Amino acid sequence: MRSDENTLLNVxxxxxxxxxxxxxxxxxxxxxxxxxxQLFNGERKLQPVHIAKMTEITGKTIAELASSEETKADELVYSLRGKISTEDGERGLAQLLLDVEHFAQLIVK
Incomplete structure (x- = not known):
C-alpha cells in the first residue's frame, strides 16, 4: 500500500x-x-501541506502516519523540513515526492 493511502487510513x-x-x-x-x-475517498491527491497539517493535529510524525502493519521498523524514512514559498516550489516538491516513491517501488521489484 502506498504511504499516502496509509496516511489517510491512519488519520x-x-x-x-x-x-x-x-x-x-x-x-x-x-x-x-x-x-x-475527497481525500478520504481517493478523489483528490494528498498533498505534502495536508500531511504536515495532519501531523500537527494528530501529534504523530510523518513516519507514524505513513506506516502500516506491513512496514518494517528498519525501513528507511525520509523527512523533509522547511517551508516552500511559491507554487512552483510546491509543485516541484510534490513531483519529487512522487518520483521518490516510484523509484522506491522499482527498487523493491
Whole structure:
C-alpha cells in the first residue's frame, strides 16, 4: 500500500479513536469539509501541506502516519523540513515526492 493511502487510513483511525469527525478535521486544517471527504475517498491527491497539517493535529510524525502493519521498523524514512514559498516550489516538491516513491517501488521489484 502506498504511504499516502496509509496516511489517510491512519488519520481515519485516529479520528475514530478520538471521536472526531471529518468536519472537525477540516476545521482544524482550515480547509473545506468537501476536501477532506475527497481525500478520504481517493478523489483528490494528498498533498505534502495536508500531511504536515495532519501531523500537527494528530501529534504523530510523518513516519507514524505513513506506516502500516506491513512496514518494517528498519525501513528507511525520509523527512523533509522547511517551508516552500511559491507554487512552483510546491509543485516541484510534490513531483519529487512522487518520483521518490516510484523509484522506491522499482527498487523493491
Amino acid at each position: 481515519k483511525g485516529w479520528l475514530a479513536e478520538n471521536q472526531y469527525t471529518q468536519a472537525w478535521l477540516a476545521n482544524q486544517m482550515g480547509v473545506a469539509p468537501s476536501l477532506i471527504s
